[in-house]
Amino acid sequence: MKFERFCDHIHVLRTPFGAVTSAVTLVEGKEGCTLIDSGANDETVRSCILPALREFGADGRDMRRLLCTHTHGDHIGGHFMLKQLFPDMEIVVTERQAPKVADPLLYNIRIRSVYPAYSAPPSYGLRGVAADRVLMEGERVAGLVSVPAAGHDDDCVGWLHEASGTLISGDALQGGGTETQGIALYFDLDAYRKTLERMEKIGAERILAAHDFRLAGAQAESSAACRAYIDCCRAVTEEYDRILHEIGSTGTPKAAEILIERTGGKMPEYLFLAMYTVDAHYSCTNMKRKEKVSQ
Numbered sequence: 243m244k245f246e247r248f249c250d251h252i253h254v255l256r257t258p259f260g261a262v263t264s265a266v267t268l269v270e271g272k273e274g275c276t277l278i279d280s281g282a283n284d285e286t287v288r289s290c291i292l293p294a295l296r297e298f299g300a301d302g303r304d305m306r307r308l309l310c311t312h313t314h315g316d317h318i319g320g321h322f323m324l325k326q327l328f329p330d331m332e333i334v335v336t337e338r339q340a341p342k343v344a345d346p347l348l349y350n351i352r353i354r355s356v357y358p359a360y361s362a363p364p365s366y367g368l369r370g371v372a373a374d375r376v377l378m379e380g381e382r383v384a385g386l387v388s389v390p391a392a393g394h395d396d397d398c399v400g401w402l403h404e405a406s407g408t409l410i411s412g413d414a415l416q417g418g419g420t421e422t423q424g425i426a427l428y429f430d431l432d433a434y435r436k437t438l439e440r441m442e443k444i445g446a447e448r449i450l451a452a453h454d455f456r457l458a459g460a461q462a463e464s465s466a467a468c469r470a471y472i473d474c475c476r477a478v479t480e481e482y483d484r485i486l487h488e489i490g491s492t493g494t495p496k497a498a499e500i501l502i503e504r505t506g507g508k509m510p511e512y513l514f515l516a517m518y519t520v521d522a523h524y525s526c527t528n529m530k531r532k533e534k535v536s537q
């Protein structure tokens with residue numbers, strides 16, 4: 243497994259994460275190398291990231307900073323070990339990301355506590371790191387600027403590489419969700435839609451997403467393809483709205499199952515992520531909140 247060239251100065255390593263992959267992106271610049279996201283755990287660092295860095299010809303001195311697109315376990319699970327291995331590498335976060343990077347397990351447990359009967363066990367191996375640098379909104383770092391991208395979660399950002407017009411979107415643009423989620427995942431539909439608008443206005447020339455999302459894919463490589471990618475994400479939210487209106491009041495778990503079935507997704511082992519999306523639609527202004535089925 244090695245870093246594949248995405249465009250000038252940007253390389254991507256798609257590390258394993260269960261049945262899907264999670265991207266670790268390497269950005270080369272005058273100020274050394276920047277990594278964005280770190281995969282799911284120590285094992286990813288040991289068996290994928292380190293050999294790939296070696297193959298790429300980068301060593302500890304080249305690794306100047308580590309950023310993340312958001313603080314879910316599949317994106318920051320390697321942060322702790324990478325910092326142990328490269329102590330001079332700066333951990334750079336946004337203000338919103340700082341507390342969750344410091345204690346990702348707490349957050350991982352919290353999002354599994356809303357629907358315990360439908361949730362996967364917490365990722366107890368997750369360890370936190372202290373931030374070396376906290377960016378103000380819009381502050382640039384090594385040719386990258388953070389674009390607020392709430393919706394999937396409140397600490398999501400897209401990293402815009404200005405020289406190439408590449409938007410490193412993490413999970414901010416969900417397409418139809420990953421294979422293992424069943425459907426797109428967002429905690430806040432209003433925020434997600436605003437993110438889609440913001441991303442459209444940026445007019446990126448390329449999109450590099452963290453996962454190979456159903457319907458939208460893992461990347462887009464022209465301005466027109468970027469617009470189509472974002473349109474696809476928007477159409478998905480509209481389709482979910484339509485289906486949820488149609489099926490009426492069935493309670494969150496049943497609605498999540500129907501949504502997955504009707505949109506052709508694979509039924510996940512745990513339903514909690516899809517249930518967050520259903521609730522995001524229920525809480526949105528134009529839909530009445532339905533009663534949740536009690537646990």
Ligand SMILES: [Zn+2]
Binds near residue numbers: 314317452
């Ligand atoms: Zn993810």
